[in-house]
Amino acid sequence: MFADYSMAELTSIFAMQGFAGLILFSVFVLMALGLAIIFGQMGVINMAHGEFMILGAYVTYLTSNVFSAYLPESIYGSYFFIAMILAFFITGALGALVEWSIIRHLYKRPLDTLLATWGLSLIMQQIYRSVFGAREVGVTLPDWLMGSYAITDMIEVPINGIFVMVLTIVITIAVALMMQRSRLGKQTRAVVQNRPMAAAVGINTEKVDRLTFALGCGIAGIAGSAFTMIGSTGPTAGQLYIVDTFLVVVFGGASSLIGTVASAFTISQAQSTMEFFLSGSMAKVLTLLTVVIILMLRPEGLFSLKMRR
Amino acid sequence: MNKVGSFIGRYQLSHFIILALLIFVVMPLALDSFRLNMVGKYLTYAFVALGLVLCWGYGGILSLGQGVFFGIGGYCMAMFLKLEASSPENTAIQSTPGIPDFMDWNQLTELPWFWVPFQSFTFTIFAILILPAAFAFIIAVAMFKRRVGGVYFAIITQAIAAILTILIIGQQGYTGGVNGITDLRTLHGWDIRTDEAKTILYFVNGLLLFGCLFVARYIIKSKLGRLLVAMREREDRVRFSGYDVSAFKIFIFCAAATISAIGGAMFTLQVGFMSPTFVGTGPSIEMVIFCALGGRLAILGAVYGALVVNWAKTSFSESFPELWLFAMGALFIGVVMAFPNGLAGLYQTYIAPWLQKYVPEKFHWIITNRNPEESGAEIAVAGETASEDEKKSKAGELSHAGN
Structure with a gap:
């Protein structure tokens, strides 16, 4: 299968496919980060996570429309940063509302959370369809994100892809720092490890739950925002990624952020490299199948947190 | 009490009879053949819902991949029917006569090896019963022997449903792709597309459903059923009592798979095609709601749940699709939050007491069960009675397989 290509061509094919894989990796990581916090830390299955992400995408879409309609063209280039902040706070607020109205009643019944959030995702999808229409919408990229950057004469990488990757790295580091160093992060981990004890030392566990859930949803909003940079958004786009993302989180070892990043990297690279040689569907089937089989052999995932039960 | 009554019970028996009257007398008399066929289609989903009552309601194993087994059953039947429909005479205009039309379109020149055995009806029946169970067995052994359960099992089964859908759609030449296997005509020369045939199939379907309901009832009433409930509530205690917990889970998951597959096969026969839209994650999770609405502990509730949800779906999408x-x-959301025991729970709490006021006391056994433990709403939902240990080990559940 390699015989038809020269060595230089092969190298550039691998480099470009690898880069395509890195963009997929960025989407996976951004989506999985929020999920890893909600699922890994709180044990809540949020099937509506994809819809929270799409909400972020729609917020970005609206912001870009507002910018191009009402504000001078000179600052259009910066709309994305405003959109991202808005997306974070709007999805986060919705997340807090959902936690307060639904999730907090179901902490003891994880399987039921799954069904309730699935219902929520159906409702959100239909709202998107009613408000924004069934067609996919896209944003106009500002000029500085257009075009591509030629590394050698055969390898070209799109600038928006680079931007999304840098964004992913920044957000991942921010989340990791927050979980390790900040007050909320420490409180979250304390509550996860021992809820009664955490409550006994004065941590308001309900508040921590709500903030954690809101944070996870907010990160999903940022993911959606970044997603508009590389693709268009439709009402059902979230559903396409949710199964993959759950696999990413589980494969990485649910409570480990490094594991999440590592597994997102493995899965996305495997998928996009194979996509070149096999049909897209077979590449996905093989990747997911391998992950499922590995998970059957090693259910705790790549990185697992050793914890006393 | 006779032998049948011994595992059904007087109260349950009366409700079995009411459902039988509804399915075999009221529906055929009240509906035209088009609507009756539609009810028949809904009832095939009841098989899946029934399987979920067993493995989710009683076993505490939530599978989000029941569509896989429904699909395997359906595809096995569809493969047999398709081969019969693509006899060399029927497909003479193809470049390779005698193979299904979609294979010809995809430049296949001979029947793939895994299609060949489906020329035999006996093999097909065996495949419908054995194949899903075997597949379920592999999944279940891999998972339950390692003590993986709960949400992990749900996610893995969901992924399997997603994989199978992508595979079916991707391998168009072997599976018919996204359109599925269509244009099915005869079963052993008997045209299944006529109204008369559809009515007969409706009754066959109803009888099979009742067969499965009796089996489910028998399982629940047996010692196995008791153990399942015990396991769902306090798995460790059952394990410490010396039982092999995983064996019971594997059994009930396989049983649920086979029951779902029977439904799938009957679906193909009644609807006349099978496609990947009944296999994926969406339909699979929808099937869970049939069971949840009926009441996850009520085997008859599963039938009502499947009927009500699908009837509502059809009438909604006819008039207000959005x-x-x-x-x-x-x-x-409502089922989970407000009435976790579903219709069966509502019946026990509200309708039965109301009915009691108007029915002479002599007949109260029809309405309620004096032995509360036998009624549909016998046990609060698994999580509601969730143990203190479980609360403590919410994190523990995440590191589920630490051992």
């Missing part, structure tokens, strides 16, 4: 997803979403 409202259907709202209704469905609200149903998911």
